[in-house]
Amino acid sequence: MFCGSRSGSDDTVHALAQDLGSALAAANVDLIYGGAGIGVMGTLANAVLESGGRAVGVIPVGLFSREVAHHGLTELIEVTDMHARKRTMYERSDAFCALPGGYGTLEEVFEAATWTQLGLHNSPKPIGLLDCSPVDRPRFWSGLEEFLDRTVADGFISAENRSIVRRVDSVAAAVQLTTCSGRLEW
Structure with a gap:
């Protein structure tokens, strides 16, 4: 799961994280995620744990030394750096889903997509962008989707590889995504 360590300004993101957890x-x-106990990450992990699930950070x-780490997880894995963090998350995950977040979330989405494109995962791993926005605002991931569509139109990403990253419009669809490891037809 990729999501922000910040809370953002839209409370619907936290409600979505709670429902997803x-x-x-x-x-x-x-849940395999970045291990923070703050922001959207903390909300998601707490919801998983409060519902009797397993949360692995x-x-x-x-970052651990800055007291950012969630200390109530089922398992907390300390690694040397951000590269080791992502590699560990990729190796332990069957699929990926991103909630709204910032640079770190985007970087994780794009690196995971690149690994799938290059065949570096042990099997293809789809990436869902779980969207939520109040009715009076554009969907959070709409701009990114437009950008990705433009990269296909301009010949930088193939239509086949564009399918690696797609928006999912519900918590149920995000959970269903976790059963899609090894294939991108979802």
Whole structure:
């Protein structure tokens, strides 16, 4: 799961994280995420744990020392740096889903997509962008989707590889995504 360590300004993101965490636990799907106890990450992990699920955090030692780490997780894996964090998350995950976040979230989405494109994962791993926005605002991931579509139109990403990253419009669809490891037809 990729999501922000910041809270953002839209409370619907935290409600979405709570719903997703509860649904993951109910479906017996382990949460593998960045290990923070703050922001959207903290909300998601707390929801998983409160619903009886397993939450596994992967956090670089430098962030752990800043007291950012969630200390109530099922498992907390300390790694040397951000590269080791992402590699560990990629190796332990069957699929990926991103909630709204900032640079770190985007970087994780794009690196995971690149690894799938290059065949570096042990099997293709789809990436869902879980969207939520109040009715009076554009969808959070709309601009990114337009950008990705433009890269296809301009010949920088193939239409086949564009399917690696797609928006999912519900918590149920995000949970369903976790069963799609090894294929991108979802």
